[in-house]
């Protein structure tokens with residue numbers, strides 16, 4: 001006798017629920033998406049005990065009549081698609097006709113609804129797949145769906161629910177995605193009777209971000225748009241200062257649907273490449289509009305992933321849009337004066353307070369008469385200084401100074417670490433290591449892309465011993481090492497000697513550099529692609545080859561540093577995302593000294 005049986009419908013729904021309904025937050029997502037699809041302009045979400053006890057969603061949308069209410073909770077019932085043609089261009093959030101059936105199979109549901117054409121409404125109750133008949137009731141136009149005791153008949157799944165705090169944080173995350181994607185709806189969320197969020201449809205994206213995240217994050221966003229090749233992009237890009245250790249501040253929306261997409265994430269990463277530490281994630285809110293026919297949403301049960309028919313186009317358009325904005329923006333950090341801090345704006349960064357201290361010291365010790373005036377005479381010491389020497393294709397310092405937004409007329413180095421330079425609006429403080437590190441990084445990157453770095457034979461080859469693992473790492477990365485302009489010869493079974501070393505890295509100690517390089521490659525080679533790996537190497541090289549804090553600089557070197565700031569991209573931040581320059585305006589100073 002055969003062992004195969006056809007599962008009854010409720011079993012089928014419960015199995016489907018395993019995919020779609022992971023936890024209370026999934027119920028919130030599905031119910032609110034249905035409310036949005038119903039054309040609602042106002043949606044309220046109320047949850048109790050992290051959604052474990054109750055989730056209630058009320059909308060003022062089109063509502064359902066008695067007949068629809070009776071079948072909405074059956075499986076494969078939908079009003080959103082009718083024929084296979086409809087699958088080719090889906091404009092609603094839902095279309096699978098599965099969510100309500102899945103939810104109703106694992107919870108107690110009560111749904112109340114009324115269409116605008118009816119005088120009275122109807123309600124229905126379903127307990128884990130068993131439904132009672134529809135009964136009339138009096139209610140406003142729209143729909144309320146209440147979900148109680150999720151998974152109460154499924155102890156194995158109920159056990160996997162986390163604390164109310166954890167579950168509400170998942171609900172909040174879903175709510176944020178919905179709130180950002182549907183801009184013109186009044187949306188509220190309450191937990192145990194207390195307001196969590198109350199947003200109105202009149203608020204723009206920036207206002208919503210302020211409410212949902214913080215003023216600090218909203219203030220750090222650059223806005224940009226593009227509309228080309230059938231792709232409308234609106235983006236809010238976080239300045240490097242608010243980059244996070246995870247992608248928790250990256251939100252991508254496609255035609256009002258929150259999605260995750262590896263091409264778009266990659267484009268964001270590429271756009272910021274070099275402006276933040278590669279291990280950090282920039283904040284980015286990206287809203288894309290494109291024809292529904294140009295992608296498929298029917299690839300994932302929760303529709304969080306889509307398949308673009310032309311993923312390369314999406315990638316390149318987004319990369320171009322973001323990069324243009326980031327490159328054309330002055331990302332220089334404005335000083336936060338004590339007066340602003342007292343108003344409780346933002347806590348000072350450690351580095352800022354160090355600079356403020358350094359400044360106070362400086363003004364105590366130096367009188368204005370002691371300042372040196374910049375003299376544009378060429379400095380012969382310059383060309384011998386590695387990494388800052390005059391280069392082909394680089395504007396002369398004079399040229400650069402003329403073009404500069406901040407032409408310094410006077411400057412001075414303090415504590416052998418910072419440079420203070422006057423400009424039209426006030427003055428700037430430059431962190432010499434951070435800025436030079438950025439300049440080195442950009443120069444290395446540019447050159448290594450064209451050809452292997454120019455190298456120089458060492459007078460005495462430096463030899464050192466390797467472990468088996470280190471030897472393997474060297475072998476596996478021989479191409480990369482060649483590109484860097486490092487020449488190695490093996491010297492006996494476990495020994496190598498460095499014969500030639502890149503000119504640009506002359507400030508680094510070759511054996512030391514190679515040892516660190518091998519360590520880094522051993523650690524990172526498995527997880528990064530070749531671009532990512534090269535980028536890591538360049539970061540390391542730039543840091544080692546850059547002038548350090550505590551080094552005395554000549555006037556010529558300082559001039560060169562200031563001039564080079566204008567010739568490299570992303571010069572406002574070092575490759576780790578820290579500021580290279582902090583600006584102080586005369587206006588602020590006058591305010592501080594109570595002159596205005």
Ligand code: ADP
Pocket residue numbers: 030034035038059061062063064072077078079080093094095096097098099100101143
């Ligand atoms: P889908 O959203 O994929 O169509 P669902 O199971 O989520 O499937 O919902 C089934 C149907 O119930 C929807 O197609 C819609 O017609 C109706 N419906 C669900 N929620 C609402 C609501 N809040 N207002 C009006 N109609 C709704």
Ligand code: MG
Pocket residue numbers: 030033034093094095097099100
């Ligand atoms: Mg739905």
